[in-house]
Each structure stands twice: as C-alpha cells, then as structure tokens.
Amino acid sequence: TRHLVLILGDQLNLDNPALEDFDSTQDAIVMAEVSHEATQVWSHKARIVLFLSAMRHFYAALVHQYPSGLQGSYLKLDEHSFATLKDAWAQQISLLKPQKVIVCEPGEYRLEQDLIALCKEMNAELVVRDDTHFMCSKADFIHWAKVNKQLRMEFFYRKMRQKYDLLMQGDEPVGGAWNYDAENRKTFGKSGPQNVPAAPQVSIDGLTQTVIDTVETYFPNHPGSLKNFIWPVTRAAALQFLEDFIKNKLAGFGDHQDAMWQSANSSQSPYLWHSLLSTSLNLKLLNPREVIAAAVAAYHQQQLPLASVEGFIRQILGWREFIRGVYWLDMPKMGEANHYKHTCTLPSWYWTGDTHMNCMKQTINDTMQHGYAHHIQRLMVTGMFGILAELNPREVEAWYLAVYVDAVEWVELPNVAGMALYANGGRFTSKPYIASGAYIKRMSNYCSHCKYKPELKTGETACPTTTLYWNFLIKHYDTFSRNPRTTLMTKNVDRFSEADKAEVQARAQYVLQQINAI
Ligand code: FAD
Ligand code: SF4
Numbered sequence: 001t002r003h004l005v006l007i008l009g010d011q012l013n014l015d016n017p018a019l020e021d022f023d024s025t026q027d028a029i030v031m032a033e034v035s036h037e038a039t040q041v042w043s044h045k046a047r048i049v050l051f052l053s054a055m056r057h058f059y060a061a062l063v064h065q066y067p068s069g070l071q072g073s074y075l076k077l078d079e080h081s082f083a084t085l086k087d088a089w090a091q092q093i094s095l096l097k098p099q100k101v102i103v104c105e106p107g108e109y110r111l112e113q114d115l116i117a118l119c120k121e122m123n124a125e126l127v128v129r130d131d132t133h134f135m136c137s138k139a140d141f142i143h144w145a146k147v148n149k150q151l152r153m154e155f156f157y158r159k160m161r162q163k164y165d166l167l168m169q170g171d172e173p174v175g176g177a178w179n180y181d182a183e184n185r186k187t188f189g190k191s192g193p194q195n196v197p198a199a200p201q202v203s204i205d206g207l208t209q210t211v212i213d214t215v216e217t218y219f220p221n222h223p224g225s226l227k228n229f230i231w232p233v234t235r236a237a238a239l240q241f242l243e244d245f246i247k248n249k250l251a252g253f254g255d256h257q258d259a260m261w262q263s264a265n266s267s268q269s270p271y272l273w274h275s276l277l278s279t280s281l282n283l284k285l286l287n288p289r290e291v292i293a294a295a296v297a298a299y300h301q302q303q304l305p306l307a308s309v310e311g312f313i314r315q316i317l318g319w320r321e322f323i324r325g326v327y328w329l330d331m332p333k334m335g336e337a338n339h340y341k342h343t344c345t346l347p348s349w350y351w352t353g354d355t356h357m358n359c360m361k362q363t364i365n366d367t368m369q370h371g372y373a374h375h376i377q378r379l380m381v382t383g384m385f386g387i388l389a390e391l392n393p394r395e396v397e398a399w400y401l402a403v404y405v406d407a408v409e410w411v412e413l414p415n416v417a418g419m420a421l422y423a424n425g426g427r428f429t430s431k432p433y434i435a436s437g438a439y440i441k442r443m444s445n446y447c448s449h450c451k452y453k454p455e456l457k458t459g460e461t462a463c464p465t466t467t468l469y470w471n472f473l474i475k476h477y478d479t480f481s482r483n484p485r486t487t488l489m490t491k492n493v494d495r496f497s498e499a500d501k502a503e504v505q506a507r508a509q510y511v512l513q514q515i516n517a518i
Contacts, residue, residue, distance in 0.1 A: 001071070002026040004098035006089060006115075009037065009051045010107050010408050012058040012235075013284040014065065017129040018104040028096055029072035031059055032080075032088035035218070041402040042351075044224030045215050046231070046371035050405050052077065053211040053233040054283050060207075061234075078214055086114045093124050100124075105131040105138070107282075108409045109331040133284050134324055135317060136160065141325030151326060151428040154179065157318030166292065166317065167299075167310060179314065180307035184257040187443055193261055197248040199269040200241055200276070202230045223351050223403065228370050231279045231405055238280035242291060245275040246298045254308030258376045260444035262362050270366055274374050275312070278406035281320070288316050320411070326418065326428050327410040334417055338393050339425035340476075346395040347515045350382070356518060357464055358450035359440050360385060371405035376443065378404075383420025384434055388468035389515060393423040431485040434472060437463035458507045464518050471508035474501050 005018045007029060022029075033055065038048045059074045075088055082088040093101065101124050106112045112128070119126035130137055136144075136156075148155055158178050161167060167174045204212070212226055232238040252273040261272070280286040292313055299309040327334065349355040353364035363377040373382070378400070386396040393416070400416045401407045417423040422432040437454030441447040447454045447463075456462040457470050473480060473493050481490040496504070511518055 001028050001096040001098045003028075003100050003102050004092060004096050005029045006101065006103040007031045007058075008085075008103070008106055008111065009033075009055050010283050011104050012054055013133060013287070014061065015132070015287075016104050016284070017132050018102045020129070024066045024068065024070055027071065028092075028098070029062065029070065030075070030089070030092045031055055031073075032075040032082065032085055033077040034075075034082055034085050034088055035077060036084045038219060038222075041398045043219070043222055044368070044371045044403045044405065045219060045222050045226050046224050046229050047402070047405045047407065048215050048219060048222070049208065049211050049226060049229060050231045050233065050279060050371075051283075052215070053208040054285065056207055056211065057234045077218060084114075085111065086118050089115070090118060090122065093118075093122050098124065100127050102127045102129065104129050107131075109328075109335070110409075133287060134321060135164065135288055136321045136325060138325070138328050141321075142329060145325070145329055151329075152430075153318055153322045153428070156322045156325070157314055160317050160321060164292075164317070166296065166313060167306075175306045175310075180254065180310050181314075183307040184254050184311045186255045186259065188256060188259050188261055188445075192263065192445065193256065193259070193268075193272060196268050196272055197252070199230060199271055200244045202232075202237070204229065208233055224368050224371055230276075231371075232285060235285045238277075238285035241276055241280060242286060242294055245277060246294050249273045249275065250295060250298055250312060251302075251304045251308055254305060254311040257311060258443055260359075260362075260374070260377055260381075260440075260446065262358075262445055262449060270370060271372070272374065276372075278411075281316070282406050282408050282411065288320065292316055322428075323414045324410050327414050330414075330424065330427060334413055334424055335397075337417055337424040339423050340387070340390065342387075342390040342421075342423075343392050344390045344512065344515070346391055346399060347389075347518075349516065350399055356451050357385075358452075359437075359444065359446040359465070362446055367403050371403065373404070378415070379420055379433055380435065380439060380443070383416065385465060385468075386416075387421045387432060388434060388465060388472050389512060391421075393417055393421050396421060431483060434469055436469040437466040440465065458503045462507060464511045467504060467507045467511055470504045474504060 002023070005022060005027060007016060007018065033052055063070050073092065075082065080088070082091065101119055103115065105128055106115065116126065144156060144159065145151060161173065161178070162171070212229070215226070232241050253275070256273060277286065277291060281288060281291065295309050295312050298304055299306070347355070349360070350364060353361045353368060355361055359381050363373050363381040366377065367373045397413060397416045401409060401412050404412070418428055419433065422429065437447060441454040451461065452463040453461050454463045454466055457466045473489055477490055477493055480486040
C-alpha cells in the first residue's frame with residue numbers, strides 16, 4: 001500500500017485534505033469505531049449514536065464515490081476487539097505496511113499525540129495535513145496571538161471580518177458597528193416566547209436504527225435518552241437543517257439568543273431560535289463558509305435584521321474559530337489548569353437533574369433528553385454553578401464532554417475551562433462569568449417554579465446560586481476589587497457588616513456540604 005489514510009469520527013467531509021491525492025488503486029482508508037472513545041468520558045447515548053451513525057453513512061458515501069472498488073476497512077464496534085484507536089491503527093499499519101500514513105489534523109490533542117507516538121514506534125512516516133475546514137489555520141492563529149498580546153475574541157473577529165470581507169463596507173463594518181451583542185440579550189418577558197419555530201422533523205433510517213440498537217446493547221447504562229434523536233448524520237440532512245434555520249429562525253436568532261424558558265406546553269420546541277448546526281459543523285458535514293454565505297445571502301435577499309445576522313456570523317466566524325485557536329495555542333496546559341484550585345466533587349444530580357434548584361433541573365433535563373442545551377444554559381447555569389460551587393474543573397470538563405452531542409474536545413475544553421470556570425485564570429476572558437440568581441431570574445422563568453428565592457442569600461429558602469455568588473465575592477474580594485471589570489461587584493460587599501459576611505459564609509458552607517441534596 002502506498003498511503004494509508006486515517007479518517008477520524010469528526011472528519012466526515014469528502015473534501016477532507018487527507019483524501020486530496022487519494023488513488024483507490026494504491027491507497028487504503030481506515031475508519032474505526034472503538035469503545036474507548038465512548039467510555040473515556042461517560043458519553044450520552046445520543047452522542048455515541050450521532051458519531052457512529054454519521055461515520056457509517058460517510059463510509060457508505062466514500063464507497064459510493066469509488067464504484068470500481070475502495071481498498072479500506074471500516075471497523076465496526078461489534079466486529080473487532082480493539083479498545084482504542086491506537087490499537088486499531090497499529091494493526092492496520094502492520095497489515096498494510098504503507099509508505100506513508102496520512103491524516104488531517106486531529107481535533108484532539110491526545111489523539112494527535114497518540115498518532116505521532118505510534119508512527120514513531122512503528123517506524124511509519126506520518127503526514128498530518130492542515131485542516132482546511134477552519135477559516136483560520138493554526139499557524140495564522142498563533143501568529144495573530146503573538147502580535148496581539150491580549151487574546152480577545154472581539155479583536156480576532158474584526159480581523160476575520162476584514163480578511164473574508166464579510167458584512168463590510170470598504171474598511172468599515174456594515175451598519176457602523178462591529179458587534180450588536182447588546183441587542184442579543186432580550187428576555188421573553190412575562191408571557192414567554194411567542195411563535196417558537198418548530199424543531200426540524202427527522203426520520204430515523206435503517207442504518208441509524210441499527211446503531212441505536214448497538215448502543216443500547218453495548219452502553220445500556222450510559223446517560224441520556226435516545227427518544228428525541230434528531231441530529232443530522234448525513235450531509236444532505238445537515239443541509240436541510242441549514243435551510244430550515246435560515247428560513248425559519250435566523251430573523252429571530254439575535255433578539256433572544258441569551259433567554260431561557262421552561263414551557264408548560266410540551267409541543268413547543270426546546271431549541272427556540274438556535275440553529276442546531278454545531279453537530280453538523282463539528283463533524284464537518286457542513287463547512288463554516290457555506291453556513292456564513294447562506295446567512296449573508298438571506299440578509300441581502302430578505303432584508304433580515306443586521307443584529308441577527310451579525311450575531312450569528314460572530315458565533316461561527318468569531319467564537320468558533322477563536323476557540324479552536326486558543327485550544328491549540330494552550331494545550332496541553334489548558335487541560336490541567338485550575339486557577340482557583342477547586343477540588344469539590346461534581347454533585348451526582350448533574351447526571352440526573354434530581355435537584356431542587358429548578359434552573360439546574362431544567363437545564364440538565366434538557367441535556368439528558370436531547371443531548372443539547374443552549375449557550376447560556378451551558379455558560380450561566382451548569383457552568384456558573386461549577387465555578388461558584390468550587391467544583392474540580394476536571395470533573396466538570398468530563399461532564400460537558402460526555403453529555404452534549406456536539407462535544408469534541410477542541411471546542412468543549414476552552415468553553416468549559418476558559419469561559420465557564422475561569423480555570424485558566426482569564427487567558428482569554430476579562431473576568432469570570434459569575435452572577436447571582438437575579439441574572440437567572442431576569443433571563444428565564446426558572447425561578448418562578450423553584451422552591452428557592454433568587455433574591456435571598458441566607459436562610460432556608462436562599463437560592464444556592466445567590467449564596468455561593470456572594471460567598472465567592474467575599475472570598476476573592478481582593479482580586480475582584482482590583483479588576484476594573486469586576487470592581488463594581490465588590491462595592492456591594494463593602495455594604496456588608498462582618499456579621500452579614502459570616503452569615504453568608506456559613507450558609508455557603510452548609511450548601512457545599514449538602515450539595516447532593518440541595
Ligand atoms: P447557535 O446558538 O445556533 O450558534 C451557532 C453556532 O455558533 C453553533 O452551532 C456553534 O458552531 C457556534 N458557536 C456558538 N457559540 C460558540 C462557542 N462559545 N464556541 C464555539 N462555537 C460556538 N459548542 C460545541 O460545539 N461543542 C461543545 O462541546 C460546546 N461546549 C460548550 C460548553 C460551554 C460551557 C459553553 C458555554 C459553550 C459550549 N459550546 C460548545 C458552545 C455553544 O454552547 C454551542 O456551540 C451551541 O450551544 C450549539 O448549539 P447551536 O448549534 O444551536 O448554536
Ligand atoms: Fe436557580 Fe436560584 Fe432561580 Fe432556583 S431561585 S431557579 S436555584 S437561580
């Protein structure tokens with residue numbers, strides 16, 4: 001064999017650079033499903049089904065692409081005994097003795113390291129090709145980070161807008177401002193969201209059903225439900241999701257991006273105006289350029305609100321690319337960071353939703369039912385509780401990697417360690433994202449269905465988030481009062497008497513000790 005091409009589970013694009021010079025007469029492909037990828041964290045069943053089904057569909061598309069025959073192996077979970085990808089690759093390398101092993105940059109540091117080590121051990125030449133799916137290469141990001149000492153998404157995003165000439169009028173942003181974030185934070189008011197677009201309708205094909213059965217057999221005790229599985233497993237389905245989003249949701253995307261709602265009406269889509277495109281992007285069933293192009297085209301053709309279109313493009317061209325950049329810039333350090341030296345164990349109800357804190361219950365229930373929760377639920381509910389309750393970042397990170405269908409480490413880890421937990425000491429955020437229950441009350445209706453009171457910081461019915469917020473501010477008073485972005489928060493602590501502080505701290509101690517029962 002001339003080249004052995006390795007295709008990983010999140011590299012399901014036919015324009016994968018590893019396939020660039022593929023010659024089916026002398027090259028071979030290997031794809032492998034291994035149990036370790038589903039069990040290294042306790043993966044949600046829907047996440048396992050998504051990956052395995054999308055991989056099987058992709059391999060079928062590859063076979064179709066080469067009607068005269070494809071040299072290759074697709075190793076199904078139930079048809080081999082390799083526990084890890086490294087074991088599966090080793091067997092293929094010794095079997096085929098390729099001149100070169102070719103792969104597109106893996107999305108995970110650990111896998112890249114395994115691959116480099118393996119090829120060295122086996123004396124095989126490894127070629128790692130740049131991942132052209134992303135709009136900013138690793139090298140370009142490293143260069144940008146060197147020139148811009150302050151790693152801030154906003155500055156990176158402006159550069160990307162200029163580079164790709166997106167929503168620009170000459171050198172200036174269309175509409176005069178780079179960012180309409182302030183318009184993206186509306187609440188649903190008392191009456192709740194009106195005319196929520198329906199979730200896309202999806203039918204499960206035979207292949208996905210087989211995978212569902214396999215997952216129920218092999219991982220019966222894993223968390224999460226498969227009843228609501230809607231995720232695209234083919235490029236065609238991903239394109240339908242994109243079309244649905246542009247047609248039915250993009251216009252309303254901006255306004256209520258940050259709002260959350262517990263609906264009494266079970267037929268209302270839990271996804272609100274969110275795009276549901278993260279899985280398709282992360283598996284590379286969609287290219288970010290085509291997603292952005294579709295949004296820009298709709299903006300021009302349908303005169304959609306600029307705040308919605310800009311807000312959406314910022315997520316993909318800005319956040320998604322920036323997050324990938326900082327992951328590779330800071331690994332492996334990022335995976336070890338624990339700025340506050342937090343060591344508390346993840347409460348058991350993170351896996352069940354069995355808590356009296358209604359915001360956590362709702363977000364975790366959504367997560368377990370759908371493998372999905374939106375950005376603010378992840379950042380300001382389950383994530384924020386993680387920092388305030390001083391949870392060990394490793395345990396929180398493992399939870400996020402396990403429970404979301406779109407979780408792959410390059411995007412999960414910076415969001416959890418960097419954004420939600422401030423575990424890396426604010427490498428790319430100007431302050432920790434913390435707030436009291438008042439924020440959750442403003443942005444949702446969760447508090448009106450809760451036994452706790454968001455405005456109370458002490459006493460039996462005090463909101464645990466509020467108690468822990470004030471406790472956190474008292475504990476870190478010095479650093480918070482020195483940071484111009486957080487100094488205002490500490491002004492409120494200045495009004496507390498010593499007795500007030502002691503009361504908050506005692507209640508916080510109680511909450512942390514009783515954490516599995518709150
Ligand atoms: P929309 O709200 O419709 O946003 C559009 C797209 O923008 C998303 O599909 C996504 O590709 C991109 N995007 C938006 N925010 C971010 C962000 N912060 N980082 C990177 N891309 C972004 N996203 C993942 O894809 N995988 C994860 O494992 C993941 N873990 C997260 C953990 C935490 C603590 C937080 C705060 C965010 C995390 N995100 C993750 C980002 C974001 O929450 C999801 O991308 C989004 O909720 C997916 O739903 P959607 O496609 O409907 O997104
Ligand atoms: Fe969450 Fe506190 Fe509101 Fe209850 S009162 S829903 S715990 S923020």
